[in-house]
Amino acid sequence: MRPYDAFLLISFGGPEGEDEVIPFLENVTRGRNIPRERLAEVGEHYFLFGGVSPINQQCRDLLAAVTADFESADIDLPVYWGNRFWTPMLTDTLEQMKKDGVRRVLAVPTSAYCNWSSRTAYLEDIDRAREALGEDAPEIDLVRPFYDHPGFVDPLAEYTRDALDRLPADQREGVRLLFSAHSIPTAMAERSGAPGETYGPAGAYGDQLHEVARLVVDRLDREYPFEIVYQSRSGPPSQPWLEPDVNDRMEELAAEGVPAVVVVPHGFVSDHMEVKFDLDVEARETAEKLGIGYQRALSPGTHPAFVSMVTDLVREYTGRAEQQRLSELPPCAMGQCSC
Ligand SMILES: CC1=C(CCC(=O)O)c2cc3nc(cc4[nH]c(cc5[nH]c(cc1n2)c(C)c5CCC(=O)O)c(CCC(=O)O)c4C)C(CCC(=O)O)=C3C
Numbered sequence: 001m002r003p004y005d006a007f008l009l010i011s012f013g014g015p016e017g018e019d020e021v022i023p024f025l026e027n028v029t030r031g032r033n034i035p036r037e038r039l040a041e042v043g044e045h046y047f048l049f050g051g052v053s054p055i056n057q058q059c060r061d062l063l064a065a066v067t068a069d070f071e072s073a074d075i076d077l078p079v080y081w082g083n084r085f086w087t088p089m090l091t092d093t094l095e096q097m098k099k100d101g102v103r104r105v106l107a108v109p110t111s112a113y114c115n116w117s118s119r120t121a122y123l124e125d126i127d128r129a130r131e132a133l134g135e136d137a138p139e140i141d142l143v144r145p146f147y148d149h150p151g152f153v154d155p156l157a158e159y160t161r162d163a164l165d166r167l168p169a170d171q172r173e174g175v176r177l178l179f180s181a182h183s184i185p186t187a188m189a190e191r192s193g194a195p196g197e198t199y200g201p202a203g204a205y206g207d208q209l210h211e212v213a214r215l216v217v218d219r220l221d222r223e224y225p226f227e228i229v230y231q232s233r234s235g236p237p238s239q240p241w242l243e244p245d246v247n248d249r250m251e252e253l254a255a256e257g258v259p260a261v262v263v264v265p266h267g268f269v270s271d272h273m274e275v276k277f278d279l280d281v282e283a284r285e286t287a288e289k290l291g292i293g294y295q296r297a298l299s300p301g302t303h304p305a306f307v308s309m310v311t312d313l314v315r316e317y318t319g320r321a322e323q324q325r326l327s328e329l330p331p332c333a334m335g336q337c338s339c
């Protein structure tokens with residue numbers, strides 16, 4: 001028997017028209033402590049782009065590339081896609097899978113790290129969607145966090161080199177690399193990772209973000225000074241979230257005489273709205289105001305190495321030879337963090 005009979009991409013979802021923005025934001029923030037002003041503000045980010053988040057098209061593009069890669073790797077798995085917060089909704093996709101007779105599913109999330117929001121929330125949503133289907137809901141394995149897989153790290157390194165190349169030589173000389181990830185509440189960060197393990201102040205999430213930054217910098221033409229910054233904070237002001245914010249840090253660096261920054265959105269898999277607005281609009285404006293150089297590296301998106309990583313994860317979990325589960329073998333990973 002084949003270990004899996006379908007592949008599933010699980011993503012966040014995003015609106016694709018002005019009338020979808022508010023209902024989408026309501027889905028994302030249901031039961032969560034997000035102030036209304038923050039919601040209105042985030043809504044404006046989407047309206048600036050006609051109410052269209054790039055994330056769904058990025059998922060379609062990734063799925064098309066993965067389908068082609070499966071074909072050339074002789075992997076014969078039907079490909080499905082379900083989102084946590086907008087159509088195609090995960091629950092509907094699971095129902096379709098059940099109708100199609102799918103029994104065992106390997107799922108890859110568009111989220112590389114370990115914290116509640118990037119992993120546990122996906123697992124909980126999978127459970128909820130399965131429960132809604134009752135008895136013979138397809139079984140779903142979610143692949144491990146892939147933040148230190150070469151298929152994630154190498155595209156980031158290549159795109160960081162490209163961003164550095166776009167800077168004038170004098171700015172490049174003194175540039176600071178800012179590796180940017182989604183801020184989360186500090187309490188959520190502290191709980192990230194394997195229970196009983198010890199981590200830095202931002203939990204496994206913070207350690208993993210540092211590790212990936214280090215792996216990327218090791219792949220550049222020289223040692224560049226780098227640091228981790230955070231973006232896209234929400235929640236009430238009274239609640240501590242991971243800092244420094246990318247814009248605040250740029251201000252300090254400019255005051256210290258740093259001539260330019262390259263921002264690497266290594267906390268993300270694709271250039272979705274939080275990259276397009278919070279970095280390409282907001283952080284860029286901050287740099288202009290401060291009079292420092294600014295370049296933003298691309299995120300992995302549909303880089304061929306990232307697409308191959310998905311195929312590789314399917315192989316890892318499926319077992320290449322005698323249909324053995326390779327998850328017992330060491331995973332393809334460059335870093336040391338456990339999770
Ligand atoms: C760690 C993390 C990732 C990275 C990886 C992952 O986990 O996938 C991520 C990704 C994304 N976040 C996204 C959008 C939003 N996230 C929000 C709110 C929140 N995100 C959080 C964390 C993360 N988010 C948290 C702790 C909250 C607070 C509410 C809560 O505790 O749940 C809100 C509500 C309004 C706001 O406050 O911004 C929106 C609209 C989109 C879609 C972008 C598009 O449309 O292109 C994507 C890929």
Ligand SMILES: [Fe+2]
Pocket residue numbers: 182
């Ligand atoms: Fe988010």
